[in-house]
Amino acid sequence: MNPAGSPVTAPVIVAREVQKSYGANHVLKGLNCDIMPGITGLLGANGTGKSTFIGLILGLRPRNGGTLKVLGVDPQQSGPELRSLLGYAPEHHDLPGDVQAADLVRHIAQLHGLPRRAATERASDALWQVGLGEERFRPIGTMSTGQRQRVKIAQALAHDPHLLLLDEPTDGLDPVHRDDMLTLIKRVGSEFNINILLSSHLLEEVERVCDSVVILANGVATHSSTLQESRSSTAAITVELDSNPQRLAEALVARGAQTAIDGHILTVAHSSTDSTLNLIRDLVADLDLGLRRLEPRRTTLEDVFIEASQ
Amino acid sequence: MTEARIHDRGYMAYSGHRHHPRRAMLNLMVHTMQRVLGIKRTFWQKVLPVFTLAVAFIPAIVLIGIAAALPHGDTLGMESTPEYYGFITGALFLFTAFVAPEAICTDRRSGMLGLYLASPLNRDTYIAAKFAAIVAVLGVMTLGPPLLLLIAFTFADVGPDGAVEWLKELGRILAAGTAVAVFWAALSLALSSLTTRRSLASVGIFVGLLASSAVGDGLSTGAELGDSFALFNLIGLPFATVARIFGEADLDGAPLNAVDTWAIYLTLIGLIFAFSLFTRWRYQRIEVHR
Numbered sequence: 001m002n003p004a005g006s007p008v009t010a011p012v013i014v015a016r017e018v019q020k021s022y023g024a025n026h027v028l029k030g031l032n033c034d035i036m037p038g039i040t041g042l043l044g045a046n047g048t049g050k051s052t053f054i055g056l057i058l059g060l061r062p063r064n065g066g067t068l069k070v071l072g073v074d075p076q077q078s079g080p081e082l083r084s085l086l087g088y089a090p091e092h093h094d095l096p097g098d099v100q101a102a103d104l105v106r107h108i109a110q111l112h113g114l115p116r117r118a119a120t121e122r123a124s125d126a127l128w129q130v131g132l133g134e135e136r137f138r139p140i141g142t143m144s145t146g147q148r149q150r151v152k153i154a155q156a157l158a159h160d161p162h163l164l165l166l167d168e169p170t171d172g173l174d175p176v177h178r179d180d181m182l183t184l185i186k187r188v189g190s191e192f193n194i195n196i197l198l199s200s201h202l203l204e205e206v207e208r209v210c211d212s213v214v215i216l217a218n219g220v221a222t223h224s225s226t227l228q229e230s231r232s233s234t235a236a237i238t239v240e241l242d243s244n245p246q247r248l249a250e251a252l253v254a255r256g257a258q259t260a261i262d263g264h265i266l267t268v269a270h271s272s273t274d275s276t277l278n279l280i281r282d283l284v285a286d287l288d289l290g291l292r293r294l295e296p297r298r299t300t301l302e303d304v305f306i307e308a309s310q
Numbered sequence: 311m312t313e314a315r316i317h318d319r320g321y322m323a324y325s326g327h328r329h330h331p332r333r334a335m336l337n338l339m340v341h342t343m344q345r346v347l348g349i350k351r352t353f354w355q356k357v358l359p360v361f362t363l364a365v366a367f368i369p370a371i372v373l374i375g376i377a378a379a380l381p382h383g384d385t386l387g388m389e390s391t392p393e394y395y396g397f398i399t400g401a402l403f404l405f406t407a408f409v410a411p412e413a414i415c416t417d418r419r420s421g422m423l424g425l426y427l428a429s430p431l432n433r434d435t436y437i438a439a440k441f442a443a444i445v446a447v448l449g450v451m452t453l454g455p456p457l458l459l460l461i462a463f464t465f466a467d468v469g470p471d472g473a474v475e476w477l478k479e480l481g482r483i484l485a486a487g488t489a490v491a492v493f494w495a496a497l498s499l500a501l502s503s504l505t506t507r508r509s510l511a512s513v514g515i516f517v518g519l520l521a522s523s524a525v526g527d528g529l530s531t532g533a534e535l536g537d538s539f540a541l542f543n544l545i546g547l548p549f550a551t552v553a554r555i556f557g558e559a560d561l562d563g564a565p566l567n568a569v570d571t572w573a574i575y576l577t578l579i580g581l582i583f584a585f586s587l588f589t590r591w592r593y594q595r596i597e598v599h600r
Binding site for chain 2 (some may be wrong): 018055058059079080081083084086090092094095096097098100103107108110111112113116118122125129155157159160165188191192193228257267
């Protein structure tokens with residue numbers, strides 16, 4: 001079962017050669033990616049096209065080329081029908097200050113097709129779920145930034161979307177509220193079974209809550225995989241000795257390996273993890289060196305991001 | 311037996327009925343009418359809409375009272391709809407300049423436009439819903455009092471003679487009230503689409519209407535360039551239209567009295583289209599605040 005509840009694991013978003021320009025400014029230059037069910041992080045530095053891509057997913061703007069399917073339909077062709085199944089929490093913090101949170105959430109739920117009574121009930125439920133149950137009749141203008149962020153999540157959730165688009169949801173939050181927000185997002189994805197596309201430029205929060213990641217750079221998707229794949233895709237072994245690893249490096253090079261030395265740490269590129277580990281173990285024993293650490297090098301999301309952004 | 315209580319029923323998926331995406335327009339229209347009228351808002355935000363509605367209806371209520379109190383249903387000659395519009399020009403002017411901009415300026419300023427366009431609404435249906443909301447509220451002011459008068463005077467036996475005349479009068483009221491409401495709504499939206507600040511929009515509409523009146527009258531009578539220049543008077547144009555619908559060409563010696571009826575109708579319709587197309591053009595180009 002996918003998070004939307006249907007027994008398929010088809011991608012929720014399929015982008016093929018998607019292009020978007022504003023005048024002479026080519027923002028998306030042939031973006032290709034499959035976004036699978038679950039929580040996906042859309043990573044990229046500012047100005048790499050994340051918000052433009054979200055705009056295209058919502059069908060707010062026509063694209064200049066390529067094909068885009070969201071929940072199986074083209075946003076450009078079936079925008080209103082598609083958007084009734086999407087939830088969207090924008091990046092900005094401005095919401096009408098004189099409106100009660102419950103009224104705003106109910107209004108947005110009604111716009112997404114819920115009858116008034118159901119919208120009222122679900123608005124109340126959604127505000128409880130995001131931790132604003134007691135505050136739901138307060139005007140939004142009297143709320144803190146963290147509470148407004150929660151109102152934005154609640155209005156995006158109340159109509160039970162199949163896909164939730166969150167644009168920089170922790171922007172402007174202090175560390176405590178940021179932590180709460182990430183916990184809430186994780187809960188929405190795992191407990192509520194709602195697919196989430198989380199746009200962010202913060203690696204740490206994507207690493208913490210997401211199942212998959214798509215990295216945008218220069219208008220194209222330069223990396224797309226699950227976080228597990230990203231972390232396990234190592235091609236090097238780290239060796240830490242209690243002395244200078246120069247002799248070990250020379251011995252490895254003599255056997256055709258590629259090495260790099262950084263203080264007492266030696267990085268060895270490999271094609272086969274097991275055979276290279278065995279080789280290093282044997283050489284360390286033969287050379288009578290003190291071994292502190294020997295492990296496949298773990299690729300961090302930061303490594304992937306830096307590589308994908310170049 | 312112990313009592314069991316559910317403290318948290320968790321997140322529940324929704325499997326109930328969903329309206330067609332087109333219904334979003336109606337929801338936005340009703341929501342906008344409520345906001346414009348100050349419903350569910352603070353006391354001070356209700357003052358101006360309530361005041362303008364009162365200014366629009368009180369003369370009608372007073373006239374009905376007079377007709378009821380005076381012998382033989384005397385209406386003091388105030389049963390004419392075009393003359394009634396003269397009474398409520400101020401209310402319509404105030405509403406158009408100071409209340410209607412609330413319909414769209416605040417959405418752009420507060421970022422609600424981004425949320426609306428992420429819903430089943432699109433730019434065209436959003437503007438159409440806003441336009442319909444302003445027309446509906448203005449329609450209460452332009453149609454309500456004349457209809458109230460028509461019904462009251464009919465009961466006081468000073469209304470139109472016979473069913474045919476009565477229906478003709480009803481048709482004229484509907485046409486005139488709708489024309490005025492649509493014109494002011496189109497004008498208000500077009501000028502409000504230029505700014506996110508409601509106060510700036512109000513000043514723009516206020517100054518623009520007064521300036522158009524001065525320019526229209528100045529060119530037609532002051533500079534004597536011709537009566538047609540009176541069509542520039544955007545305050546006088548809708549009321550001249552009402553007068554022509556009721557077959558009255560004389561509006562207190564206004565320069566528009568000398569302009570052909572078809573020219574007045576065409577100008578009004580043309581301006582409604584021009585204002586509407588301008589608003590649409592503006593909204594097609596507005597970058598949504600994300």
